[in-house]
Amino acid sequence: MLLAGKVALVTGGARGIGAATARLFVAEGARVAIADRRAEEAAALVAEIEAAHPGAALFVPLDVTSETDWQSAVERIEAAFGPIGVLVNNAGIIRVAPIEALDVETFRKVIDTNLVGTFLGIRCVTPSLRRAGGGSIVNFSSVQGLEGRQGFGAYAASKFGIRGLTRSAAIELGPDGIRVNAVVPGPTKTKMIERPGWSDADYDAMYGKYPLMRMADAQEVARMVLFLASDQSSFCTGGDYLVDGGTLAGKPRD
Numbered sequence: 001m002l003l004a005g006k007v008a009l010v011t012g013g014a015r016g017i018g019a020a021t022a023r024l025f026v027a028e029g030a031r032v033a034i035a036d037r038r039a040e041e042a043a044a045l046v047a048e049i050e051a052a053h054p055g056a057a058l059f060v061p062l063d064v065t066s067e068t069d070w071q072s073a074v075e076r077i078e079a080a081f082g083p084i085g086v087l088v089n090n091a092g093i094i095r096v097a098p099i100e101a102l103d104v105e106t107f108r109k110v111i112d113t114n115l116v117g118t119f120l121g122i123r124c125v126t127p128s129l130r131r132a133g134g135g136s137i138v139n140f141s142s143v144q145g146l147e148g149r150q151g152f153g154a155y156a157a158s159k160f161g162i163r164g165l166t167r168s169a170a171i172e173l174g175p176d177g178i179r180v181n182a183v184v185p186g187p188t189k190t191k192m193i194e195r196p197g198w199s200d201a202d203y204d205a206m207y208g209k210y211p212l213m214r215m216a217d218a219q220e221v222a223r224m225v226l227f228l229a230s231d232q233s234s235f236c237t238g239g240d241y242l243v244d245g246g247t248l249a250g251k252p253r254d
């Protein structure tokens with residue numbers, strides 16, 4: 001039980017990597033607030049978790065770009081569970097287009113959700129983490145937070161930014177016993193990267209050139225989030241933690 005007695009807030013927890021993280025955290029003894037805009041999917045996940053672990057999950061409506069949403073989410077979670085010991089800034093969106101075809105509204109929306117949303121999370125939850133006596137913040141970068149890619153201008157800018165924000169927050173919050181790290185997933189099987197009409201063979205062809213020759217399951221990323229959230233990573237702060245199947249090891253095989 002790596003998270004026994006801890007209270008965690010997982011943004012974007014309704015589906016994908018966030019949902020896998022919420023399930024794993026509860027299995028490891030945490031009480032988890034699933035914070036998302038997708039009320040229906042989040043409520044279904046809460047019902048699933050509660051059936052096996054009564055009192056362990058709570059849905060909190062949250063648009064990560066709204067400071068007032070963040071403030072009321074923290075109030076609701078503290079009232080139900082007490083101070084927050086783990087914040088997972090997982091919510092994110094992607095828009096793919098060449099820079100010349102990318103309108104400024106779309107660029108701003110990606111930055112607002114991924115980067116400003118993470119900033120607001122750190123800012124609004126830190127007082128609660130202090131009330132908990134310290135804790136861990138896990139931010140979500142991406143392999144596109146370490147290298148560029150055609151069509152990924154907005155997404156890569158947001159994910160590079162998250163790594164800078166993570167390091168600055170680690171320096172500021174370390175003295176208060178709050179660790180801040182970034183997880184760097186590679187291609188992971190979720191709705192975010194689903195392409196209409198693609199078969200498994202299409203995905204295998206796309207990812208087969210990388211060392212592990214496949215996409216990750218969301219649980220494989222969630223296990224890294226668990227490590228960073230728990231005391232197992234007690235001397236880790238300000239770092240980037242790759243779960244990328246070797247994507248960043250070097251050039252793909254021919």
Ligand SMILES: NC(=O)c1ccc[n+]([C@@H]2O[C@H](COP(=O)([O-])OP(=O)(O)OC[C@H]3O[C@@H](n4cnc5c(N)ncnc54)[C@H](O)[C@@H]3O)[C@@H](O)[C@H]2O)c1
Nearest residue numbers: 012016017037063064090091092140142185187188190192
């Ligand atoms: N899937 C991948 O290949 C991959 C790779 C690298 C990094 N990531 C990162 O992992 C994180 C999770 O991605 P995923 O693949 O599970 O995606 P997903 O699309 O399956 O889930 C994202 C969740 O975030 C929520 N969300 C989006 N905007 C929100 C907002 N404004 N407020 C609150 N919630 C919001 C969505 O409702 C959804 O539940 C993201 O930060 C993503 O950038 C994913």
